[in-house]
Amino acid sequence: MKKTVLVSGGAGFIGSHVTVELAQAGYDVVIADNFSNCDETNYKGVCAILGRQMPLVRMDFCDAAAVEALFAKYPIDAVIHFAAFKAVGESVAEPLMYYRNNLLSFVNILEAARKKGCNVLFSSSATVYGETDQLPVTEASPRQPATSPYGNTKQMCEDILRDSVKAYPGVRGIALRYFNPIGAHPSALIGELPRGVPNNLVPFITQTAVGKRECLSVFGNDYPTPDGTCLRDYIDIVDLAKAHVCAVTRMCEGRMKEDYEIFNVGTGRPLSVLELINAFERVNGVKLNWKFAPRRAGDVVAIWADPTRAEQELGWRAERSIDETVKAAWAWEKKLAGK
Ligand code: UFG
Numbered sequence: 001m002k003k004t005v006l007v008s009g010g011a012g013f014i015g016s017h018v019t020v021e022l023a024q025a026g027y028d029v030v031i032a033d034n035f036s037n038c039d040e041t042n043y044k045g046v047c048a049i050l051g052r053q054m055p056l057v058r059m060d061f062c063d064a065a066a067v068e069a070l071f072a073k074y075p076i077d078a079v080i081h082f083a084a085f086k087a088v089g090e091s092v093a094e095p096l097m098y099y100r101n102n103l104l105s106f107v108n109i110l111e112a113a114r115k116k117g118c119n120v121l122f123s124s125s126a127t128v129y130g131e132t133d134q135l136p137v138t139e140a141s142p143r144q145p146a147t148s149p150y151g152n153t154k155q156m157c158e159d160i161l162r163d164s165v166k167a168y169p170g171v172r173g174i175a176l177r178y179f180n181p182i183g184a185h186p187s188a189l190i191g192e193l194p195r196g197v198p199n200n201l202v203p204f205i206t207q208t209a210v211g212k213r214e215c216l217s218v219f220g221n222d223y224p225t226p227d228g229t230c231l232r233d234y235i236d237i238v239d240l241a242k243a244h245v246c247a248v249t250r251m252c253e254g255r256m257k258e259d260y261e262i263f264n265v266g267t268g269r270p271l272s273v274l275e276l277i278n279a280f281e282r283v284n285g286v287k288l289n290w291k292f293a294p295r296r297a298g299d300v301v302a303i304w305a306d307p308t309r310a311e312q313e314l315g316w317r318a319e320r321s322i323d324e325t326v327k328a329a330w331a332w333e334k335k336l337a338g339k
Pocket of ligand 1: 229
């Protein structure tokens with residue numbers, strides 16, 4: 001029998017790519033989103049890629065009654081929770097908004113999952129590791145105190161999931177710790193749609209290349225790294241989405257070794273800011289206007305994943321090259337610009 005997966009925040013950047021991969025792997029998917037941080041572009045793109053209208057529920061996961069009604073309406077086997085605020089700076093300015101939205105929505109989902117006895121996949125982040133000198137990081141690397149309310153909500157939701165799994169029979173959970181998701185679907189029908197000035201590197205690069213921004217600032221050139229810029233583990237969005245299919249399948253087929261599991265989702269390959277810019281310019285034949293700028297507060301020097309556990313347990317590994325990824329990111333930006 002086909003399994004049904006609820007994707008909260010399914011119209012967003014990661015949620016839309018995950019929806020496509022799940023549907024293509026044979027799952028029934030229900031998308032739920034309140035469109036507070038996105039428009040319908042990605043939802044329409046998902047339907048275009050899959051060639052059918054996907055079930056869409058407009059709702060806020062902070063509304064407990066709406067969450068309960070949703071779980072009553074659909075035969076949900078697993079839920080993937082993306083619906084959360086994600087801007088680090090904003091979370092520092094508006095901590096209560098972050099704690100209310102990110103924690104309450106997750107508690108409501110867990111209450112519903114508890115009643116139904118269903119699997120829960122939480123979208124966590126490498127941010128939980130903070131600054132570490134044990135590189136690459138494994139899932140056993142210690143978490144560092146969060147440096148922002150956003151990061152704190154990721155840690156707290158991991159803990160809420162762990163404790164719920166322990167207390168409530170029938171609830172199993174997986175937390176996926178993403179490194180730096182970038183790129184777009186090769187169809188250029190879905191991708192990243194940041195509101196306002198992008199915080200993240202790749203949307204800033206593509207918007208500069210397309211002429212929406214004048215110049216990219218590279219934050220810091222005196223870090224203790226080979227070229228002085230920060231190192232990150234940039235993971236292709238389609239690869240990342242496929243990791244969710246592997247994790248959901250593991251949960252739905254009862255193959256989990258423990259009722260709560262954590263996996264890093266990264267490539268295991270560190271790349272500097274300058275290496276990423278160079279790849280973008282080379283692959284796309286574009287000259288990017290960039291300059292060095294002071295370090296950005298809160299940036300860690302270097303972080304990349306040890307993805308061994310995901311490979312061994314989920315049977316997943318990153319497959320797309322950085323060249324394919326920056327090509328897809330550029331195709332998406334050009335499409336948005338109508339070029
Ligand atoms: N960078 C620039 N210029 C920019 C934007 C970023 O040089 O305009 C650099 C950053 O300094 C960093 C690298 O590019 O060295 C990557 O920065 P991103 O903002 O793209 O990604 P982060 O590693 O800072 O962010 C990640 C996740 C976030 C999470 C954050 C927590 O993408 O969701 O870690 O620290 F919140």
